[in-house]
Amino acid sequence: MEELEKKLNYTFRDRALLSEALSHSSYANEHRSAHLRSNERLEFLGDSVLGFVTAEFLFAQHPDLPEGDLTRIRAALVCEQSLYEVARKLDLGRYLKLGRGEESGGGRQRTSILADATEAVFAAVYLDGGIGAASDLIHRCLLDAEKEEAVEERRRDYKTALQELVQRTPGVSITYELVQESGPDHCRVFEMEVAVGGKVAGRGQGHSKKEAEQAAARAALESMSETENS
Numbered sequence: 463m464e465e466l467e468k469k470l471n472y473t474f475r476d477r478a479l480l481s482e483a484l485s486h487s488s489y490a491n492e493h494r495s496a497h498l499r500s501n502e503r504l505e506f507l508g509d510s511v512l513g514f515v516t517a518e519f520l521f522a523q524h525p526d527l528p529e530g531d532l533t534r535i536r537a538a539l540v541c542e543q544s545l546y547e548v549a550r551k552l553d554l555g556r557y558l559k560l561g562r563g564e565e566s567g568g569g570r571q572r573t574s575i576l577a578d579a580t581e582a583v584f585a586a587v588y589l590d591g592g593i594g595a596a597s598d599l600i601h602r603c604l605l606d607a608e609k610e611e612a613v614e615e616r617r618r619d620y621k622t623a624l625q626e627l628v629q630r631t632p633g634v635s636i637t638y639e640l641v642q643e644s645g646p647d648h649c650r651v652f653e654m655e656v657a658v659g660g661k662v663a664g665r666g667q668g669h670s671k672k673e674a675e676q677a678a679a680r681a682a683l684e685s686m687s688e689t690e691n692s
Contacts, residue, residue, distance in 0.1 A: 469552050470583070472599060474590050479504075481559075483582035486575060488561025501582035504589075508581030511588045512540050515600045539604055542577040548603045549576035554583070571649055573669070620679035624656070627686070634659040638675050641665070654678045658686075 467473050474480050483501050490500035516539050520532050555570035558579060569575050588596035628634050642653040653667045654674035664685055666677020
């Protein structure tokens with residue numbers, strides 16, 4: 463607990479809250495006689511705390527953006543992948559309490575479990591120290607300038623940009639093909655290849671086929687840009 467508190471830069475008055483935030487439902491179900499709670503209720507609360515803090519930040523940070531743009535940025539900031547990245551940075555999987563089935567199935571690296579635990583930890587800090595403490599933690603983990611730039615990068619649709627570029631030349635088609643799939647079931651890595659006019663233009667990897675297609679499209683755009691500038 464002390465080790466994780468140092469990573470969070472927060473010391474709990476009631477460590478039972480942190481313990482609950484780290485308890486997956488599989489663990490609670492295996493220890494019903496001990497009347498343990500899973501982190502699902504905290505996850506529910508943490509989702510709202512995170513949404514409020516993020517909305518308040520974006521409202522102040524971007525005074526000229528309309529509601530639609532603010533909503534899209536918030537969605538990208540608080541998405542499962544962003545929360546998973548926070549959990550990885552904190553090495554949160556190391557501290558989770560999992561049932562035997564989840565443990566053997568790679569639960570400590572599962573994206574959804576880690577993202578949910580991150581929200582539960584935010585809620586635990588909120589209940590223990592108030593909205594100020596929770597806001598400080600969320601700002602450190604998610605809302606710095608570098609993180610927002612990364613989110614803006616993630617929001618860009620490279621497939622659409624590539625399609626618009628290629629449409630300038632009539633009759634040229636774009637095709638995507640899965641060339642490789644690797645990794646365990648809970649953390650698959652897909653590699654996609656994009657061909658423009660029948661010629662391979664880029665490759666990219668991702669934890670979903672859509673993510674890999676976006677990466678491949680981005681690689682193609684960069685390659686085509688370099689060709690034009692050379």
